[in-house]
Amino acid sequence: MTPTAHGKDALPGSLLEQLSDARILVLNWRDVRHPQAGGAEQYMHQIACRWAAAGAQVTWLTARHPGQPKQETVDGIEIRRAGGPLTLYPRVALRLMRSIGRIDYIVDCQNGIPFFSPLFVAPAVPVVQLVHHVHQDQFATRFGPMLAAVGRFLEGRVARRVYRGRPIAAVSPSTRHELRRRLRFRGPIHVVPNGTGPVPALRALRDPNPAITVVSRLVPHKRINLLLAQLVATAAAVPGLRVDIVGDGPELPRLRQLADDLALGSVVTFHGYRSDTDRDELLGRAWLTTVTSAAEGWGCSIIEAAAHGVPTLAMRVPGIRDSVVPERTGWLVDDEATFGAAMVTALRDLADATRAREITDACHAWARCFDWDRSAELLAGVLLDAAARATGHRRDRSTRSDIAAVARFARPEGWSETAGELRPIDQVVVEKGRVSLLLPGCDEVDAAVALSRLGVTPAEIRLAEQYELLTGPAGMPAVLGYGYATTQDGSIAS
Amino acid sequence: MVPSTFVVLRSPVDLEVVIPAYNESARLPTTLQRSVEFLADQPWRTRLVVVDNGSVDETAAAARAAVRPTDIVTVAVIGCSRAGKGAAVRRGLMTSTSPFVGFFDADLATPIETLTETVAALQEGATAVIGSRHAPGASFVRSQPLGRRLGGAVFRALTRPLVTGVHDTQCGFKFFQRDAVQAAIRRCHMTGFAFDVELLAQIQHGGGRIVELPVAWTDQTGSTFHPIRDGLTSFSAILHLHWKIR
Numbered sequence: 001m002t003p004t005a006h007g008k009d010a011l012p013g014s015l016l017e018q019l020s021d022a023r024i025l026v027l028n029w030r031d032v033r034h035p036q037a038g039g040a041e042q043y044m045h046q047i048a049c050r051w052a053a054a055g056a057q058v059t060w061l062t063a064r065h066p067g068q069p070k071q072e073t074v075d076g077i078e079i080r081r082a083g084g085p086l087t088l089y090p091r092v093a094l095r096l097m098r099s100i101g102r103i104d105y106i107v108d109c110q111n112g113i114p115f116f117s118p119l120f121v122a123p124a125v126p127v128v129q130l131v132h133h134v135h136q137d138q139f140a141t142r143f144g145p146m147l148a149a150v151g152r153f154l155e156g157r158v159a160r161r162v163y164r165g166r167p168i169a170a171v172s173p174s175t176r177h178e179l180r181r182r183l184r185f186r187g188p189i190h191v192v193p194n195g196t197g198p199v200p201a202l203r204a205l206r207d208p209n210p211a212i213t214v215v216s217r218l219v220p221h222k223r224i225n226l227l228l229a230q231l232v233a234t235a236a237a238v239p240g241l242r243v244d245i246v247g248d249g250p251e252l253p254r255l256r257q258l259a260d261d262l263a264l265g266s267v268v269t270f271h272g273y274r275s276d277t278d279r280d281e282l283l284g285r286a287w288l289t290t291v292t293s294a295a296e297g298w299g300c301s302i303i304e305a306a307a308h309g310v311p312t313l314a315m316r317v318p319g320i321r322d323s324v325v326p327e328r329t330g331w332l333v334d335d336e337a338t339f340g341a342a343m344v345t346a347l348r349d350l351a352d353a354t355r356a357r358e359i360t361d362a363c364h365a366w367a368r369c370f371d372w373d374r375s376a377e378l379l380a381g382v383l384l385d386a387a388a389r390a391t392g393h394r395r396d397r398s399t400r401s402d403i404a405a406v407a408r409f410a411r412p413e414g415w416s417e418t419a420g421e422l423r424p425i426d427q428v429v430v431e432k433g434r435v436s437l438l439l440p441g442c443d444e445v446d447a448a449v450a451l452s453r454l455g456v457t458p459a460e461i462r463l464a465e466q467y468e469l470l471t472g473p474a475g476m477p478a479v480l481g482y483g484y485a486t487t488q489d490g491s492i493a494s
Numbered sequence: 495m496v497p498s499t500f501v502v503l504r505s506p507v508d509l510e511v512v513i514p515a516y517n518e519s520a521r522l523p524t525t526l527q528r529s530v531e532f533l534a535d536q537p538w539r540t541r542l543v544v545v546d547n548g549s550v551d552e553t554a555a556a557a558r559a560a561v562r563p564t565d566i567v568t569v570a571v572i573g574c575s576r577a578g579k580g581a582a583v584r585r586g587l588m589t590s591t592s593p594f595v596g597f598f599d600a601d602l603a604t605p606i607e608t609l610t611e612t613v614a615a616l617q618e619g620a621t622a623v624i625g626s627r628h629a630p631g632a633s634f635v636r637s638q639p640l641g642r643r644l645g646g647a648v649f650r651a652l653t654r655p656l657v658t659g660v661h662d663t664q665c666g667f668k669f670f671q672r673d674a675v676q677a678a679i680r681r682c683h684m685t686g687f688a689f690d691v692e693l694l695a696q697i698q699h700g701g702g703r704i705v706e707l708p709v710a711w712t713d714q715t716g717s718t719f720h721p722i723r724d725g726l727t728s729f730s731a732i733l734h735l736h737w738k739i740r
Contacts, residue, residue, distance in 0.1 A: 173552075180550040403548045403573045443573035444502045445585065461501050463546065463573040466555050 020055030195372030204284030218249030512586030580689030596669025621702030
């Protein structure tokens with residue numbers, strides 16, 4: 001059971017408490033102090049330090065970058081470094097074989113290639129594979145054809161065999177979709193979204209002139225070159241437009257050259273790497289941010305911009321499309337050739353102060369849906385469920401686990417006792433005496449049966465919507481005005 | 495106390511059309527739009543009930559977004575966690591409270607206009623009205639591959655003794671009197687490709703009358719039927735039915 005945070009009625013029995021004293025091993029090719037650490041390391045670090053704070057003993061095995069200490073404790077996490085980006089994998093395997101009986105849980109973070117940890121530990125040790133996104137198409141951009149084929153083989157066919165039946169945590173519904181479609185994984189896949197930093201109560205003062213700020217690492221797959229090409233027409237249509245690009249990377253010289261070639265010198269400024277304060281200031285005064293990636297696991301920068309009240313224009317691609325609520329917190333573009341025109345439309349829309357304020361409020365509300373405390377609870381639930389699964393003490397309610405039901409009812413007397421009947425992956429929010437449940441793997445009838453076992457007569461049971469997999473059973477905040485079509489089907493009210 | 499399962503029943507309309515859907519976000523919107531277009535002009539109130547069979551491709555969202563409900567036609571999206579078309583159809587039929595209920599495939603291989611004759615036959619007292627690609631008068635708009643035709647012929651020969659007087663048990667277009675079909679389903683056990691055969695056999699077993707309507711069938715690409723794997727499964731299921739029913 002995962003109580004979902006902020007300002008809701010308190011619930012007993014947090015899942016984190018159940019992990020106190022547990023020995024958890026995190027396997028990740030990098031750690032948060034690695035010079036190239038990105039969103040994936042941030043994700044696991046934010047979650048692991050919350051587990052550590054709750055009393056879990058978290059050990060993080062990773063590669064050792066030159067100059068990094070072999071061992072250090074960061075935010076309560078014991079980080080042990082050994083080996084390089086490739087030798088790390090056999091070293092971890094050896095380490096796992098030596099630590100028989102001393103591991104309660106393993107989080108096997110997949111960054112293209114997973115650690116194949118189920119091969120090196122007893123079947124009773126719960127292993128959760130954590131996947132940000134599917135790399136099948138990316139191997140070819142980084143390696144030669146032979147190595148890329150090996151990568152695809154390991155990520156797909158081999159991993160499918162090795163992790164068969166082991167639960168996976170995916171960071172977004174898109175990633176789950178790709179895992180099913182591209183890698184044909186059949187085991188349970190749970191969506192555990194990213195959190196985000198604190199959301200300021202007020203929006204910073206917006207630039208009086210149209211301004212776009214993009215915060216991004218400058219690497220090929222972010223496709224900033226596509227943005228630049230599209231900006232030519234946009235700049236002509238929107239007088240006074242300025243575009244600030246914050247971030248560094250191997251593409252910077254080429255992008256600078258491209259901007260010059262396109263005569264965008266007076267419009268686009270490359271700031272390179274900037275401090276968090278400078279970055280936030282540049283982001284805060286923007287009207288809009290853009291994402292032109294061809295695919296991601298999740299749009300961290302989109303939610304960070306939303307926290308600053310800034311909407312996003314992006315391509316409708318996996319991961320990204322989950323991070324934007326179309327027409328509310330931004331816009332999604334299907335055809336990259338129309339990206340420039342879409343920028344013009346968005347900026348004109350945002351020129352209206354009332355509309356801009358509406359969008360800012362929606363962005364703030366959307367960003368507040370993503371909080372690391374909740375992510376830590378959700379992933380803890382997946383670990384506990386994996387443990388129940390590994391030892392066979394689990395009643396499987398379904399064969400197709402990607403379905404989920406939402407149930408709402410008035411909180412019955414003594415609900416806290418019955419809450420123990422729920423599975424660790426079930427999510428619950430209690431607000432003003434109303435209980436909302438999200439039951440993964442259940443359809444409406446499964447949910448009704450489960451609830452009647454708890455002695456609850458629900459007022460409403462329906463299929464979970466896509467966004468509820470991200471925001472939890474409380475659903476979308478009202479300000480996002482995302483109406484659920486529950487009345488028209490007549491199916492759901494009692 | 496009212497049983498919890500009561501809350502999953504839908505309010506009655508005149509006709510409910512169950513559409514089982516597994517990863518159908520590409521084809522379903524067109525099917526729904528064409529259906530709504532036709533149904534809006536009919537004298538009966540219809541609800542299209544999409545049963546999402548655990549899709550990962552946002553089938554449910556695509557279905558909700560595809561059409562605007564009217565007084566005459568509405569759309570419901572429900573779920574079924576048990577895998578298989580039979581399980582999904584079963585769920586849709588069993589949660590209905592409308593007098594006439596039935597199902598067709600998400601690819602709309604049978605023309606939607608067939609519903610006019612279907613409803614008329616149900617009003618005249620038929621227990622079940624089913625589309626038939628092999629009854630006299632039926633046609634294939636695009637012919638099926640030879641292997642598929644051969645397999646079909648053997649399958650039909652095997653099912654003939656189970657369902658009397660029916661030429662085609664497998665057409666994905668079947669409508670029923672709700673009371674009769676729900677009673678029949680309670681006696682059914684299969685959820686795979688033999689689901690249709692068992693259902694029709696149980697309808698006849700309960701004294702029901704089945705009317706076959708010859709249809710102009712368009713074989714759609716994107717079928718999930720695998721000739722060898724699913725063919726063998728279907729045959730073994732039919733043999734099992736012979737053993738059980740006879």
